[in-house]
Amino acid sequence: MSVANVQQQTGAQWLLRSAARADIRMCFANPGTTELPFVTALDSVPEVRPVLSLFEGVCSGAADGYFRISRKPAMVLTHLGPGFANSIANFHNARRARSAIFNVIGDHMTWHLAADAPLASDINSLASPVSAGVWRANSAEALQRGTLAALGQVRGKKAGIATLILPMDMQSVPISAPLADVVVNSSKDMHNQQAVEELAARIRKNERVLLLLGDDALAEKALLQASRLVGLPQLELIGETFPATSEHGGGLPAIRRFPYLAEQAHPYLLEFDCVALVGAKPPVAFFGSEGYPSFLGDPARMITVSEPGSGGLDALERLADALKRPAPFLATPDRISDAGLAEDLTPATASQVIAAHLPENAVVSAEGGTLGFPFNQLAYGAARHTTMVLTGGAIGQGLPCAFGASMAVPDRKVVALQSDGSALFTPQALWSMARESANVVVLIASNQRYQVLQNEMKRTGNLPQAPAVQNLLSISGPNVDWQALSASFGVPSKRVASVSDLRRTFQAAIAEPGPRLIEVMLP
Template identity: 40%
Template sequence: MSDIAGKPGETGADALCDTLLANDVDVCFANPGTSEMHFVAALDRKQQMRCVLGLFEGVVTGAADGYARMAEKPAATLLHTGPGMANALANMHNARRAFSPMVNVVGDHASYHLPMDAALTSDIDSLARPMSQYVRRIAGADDVSPATAEAVTHAMRAPGGVSTLILPADAAWGTAPQTAPVKAQLRNPTAADPARVAEAVKLLKSGGKTVLLLTGRALRADALETANAVAAATGATILAQQANARMERGAGIVPINRVPYPIDQAIAALADVDNLILVGAKSPVTFFAYPGKPSTPLPEGCNVTTLADPGDDLPGALQALAEALNAKPAPIPAAPAIPDLASGPLTPETIAITVGHRLPENAIICDESVTSGRDFFRFTWGAAKHDWLQLTGGAIGVGLPLSVGAAIACPDRKVVNLQADGSAMYTNQALWTMAREQLDICVVIFSNQRYAILHGELKGVGAGEAGKNARRMLDFDEPALNWVQMANAMGVEAARAETAEGFTDLFEKATKTKGPFLIEAMI
């Protein structure tokens, strides 16, 4: 201990904090353990670092994902050894699919203690790789600053990625060199490739039906206006990927549809497409395989070409395309009108209508509504301007944590979490962090007390209707969950809505006041 006592500010843990701060990473979502205690101690010396506790690691990485989508820079996470990171992997998977920048710090045993195979020892490197774009085990206290800077470099490399640092305890408590923190090497996204622009122009002028498939920063208001100009000039259609990390929507923004999730609807939506031009997007594949059905909803013979890869400058590529076509700004298509506010039975549709009418200006919608939310899009094109964040990797349990992160990134904006109940259970601990940090979030739980999606999937894969035993695996109505009690248990105010007008009242109340509020929507 003698080499660290009395020398605050000189340990590897301090170097980690300093390097993160020097690279503009000043939020850390954490669920620490013994191997991370020096980092925790360093927090008392680094008041600039905002550290947010999650009571489960899935909350930590899901929050870092939501933060990154809105802040456009990474948060750090602090995780405890292999099992702690294991708990964080599902939301690292979602973040990886969202191309969210993230810097995970996973504490491990002191390097000399690893061969003892103590109880918590596991192969962290192998566990980290499948869900990380970049993994590095820190070699010692003098490696902390270079390794951290490189992790930020990789996280920030367009389109963004998940970096995971493994920090042995002796690197955290060892004496670090007293040099300036290493800076990450940031670079701009790659500019549009003229040959690809020319190829896209050729297809757009070919006369066939052409779809521009957008994702990433192509789904921001300005880029959508450029895409709209291209569409108006050429007769092409613009469409978003099925799942997107973030898109700007609402009044005054070009309305855009998504590729549907259900395979038959996706096939129908793309049935007559001759040319598909990818703008940061992935060529569509079905979410699952279904017996006797294809793995892609694209029609045979559809011509797929890439205007821009995910890491390219997507708005710039659209701009280059518009210029090559001499496409002029076009009027923004009118958003479909929102039906009148409903009364009577509460349904996903009436909830969507209320949200469409009553969404506060500049809100952030974190959408893990799964089946209940499939109709939401068509009722909210005309809502107040907002950002829409989706489940990108299919690993359920992201919605509540994503809201935590978005709310911390944007404290002046209301976050609305549209949340399926089954998925909410996975990371219900996020409610506590909402209360602890008094985050401005309205959680809407769609309480249908079942994995509704699986009833459909059971049929979809040809396995028929659920019998008694199967139903016990798909429904959780016995006993019913009580989300008001669940929220209250973690310090979040909550109320139940049983009618459309009751929901509207609660939604108005929740959006007009600051702080966390949960509405249990009994659909």
């Protein structure tokens, strides 16, 4: 053990050095008064890079995107209960994505809590629903125990969001203990071999089988094994509706997303004799829909081959081996072209232009359904890329996730497919992109309305007539000036109204380093 490892240091220095020892290198922060000793400690721990965001929801979303792409946890620093509350929506999405995040929440001095000062709140109750574990550091010993437990959580097999509530005086408390020493999990993923054998037998009987792929089964190596199964009669492959990440293009098998609407998804599942869950959970309706069950399909026809995050690759390989399928292969890429498109910009034509000119090895953050859903239908024909989507349904993920991904892989171009309504939940991410020269191209589908709500209104027969009620679904009057907004945050922008404009502007944005925003004017 080195002398540096046991020298006296402040609680915040000890925590940060312990985090760095566990390979945490990024801290997305929006600090306040109670975190100033922590901020000062960052000065002496250069291994952890602090990154400021103007809104706490950007911090949590960025840490989520960072983990999804790098598979390494980042740290989030927020100010007391109200500051943390601003970040909860994207922590919810991160929890659904199974992202590992070390979440540090500053609190009042331990001796000041009893005074019930204006910013005091029940932080534990706020943090618990989105955390795999919550620890409070009310003493030097509790700080050490909590840090060790939290780091063990984010680096363990069942990684998740680990929250440490850190009072201001504990950030400055002297600590002479050795740094927390956390072993990074390296256990082998497991699958259900008996389920694999049963599934192979069903396929040999020529039963109609659906492989519902999720989580690790949508990674590149797993999809290469899945390619061995392509062409089997009566077998279909489909991906979860909202996976944390999925790989597409460049000859990988075409994996479309599971239907979003219950009235489409439930009857689709009933077409199959067997639904095999590979890295996926049993599918449920996104919202309750009259006439359809919450748990979609027939549970008696479902078989779990591997749990999310555990053994998808091995399961697909064993299944293909059992069926004596040929070696993995990449198909000859059938690249999407945008030649011959009419000039009218629609979600379909805009998505085709983006797919046709997507750069190799891009990361696509697709939150807005206006561009995200039609793009997914074309993703197989684009260049090789990784896609992140809205895992938990809490709006405001897309821009922060794109920013976090760019911090994880600065050499890869990140393309954010965003809608104007959802982008307005976390537009502060643009400022962080500008400050950090993030390599992100943001495409805003601009139609001045909440399109998803209008679609749901029509689908459910809820059609308001009063102008004041109709206005709840519109964001026009006044229209948001995306050019002025983007410029105020430091991101250059262009507005496009035709296919050729979008093609030319997107190609130029891809060729330039740093962030760019393109407002795509749609009817």
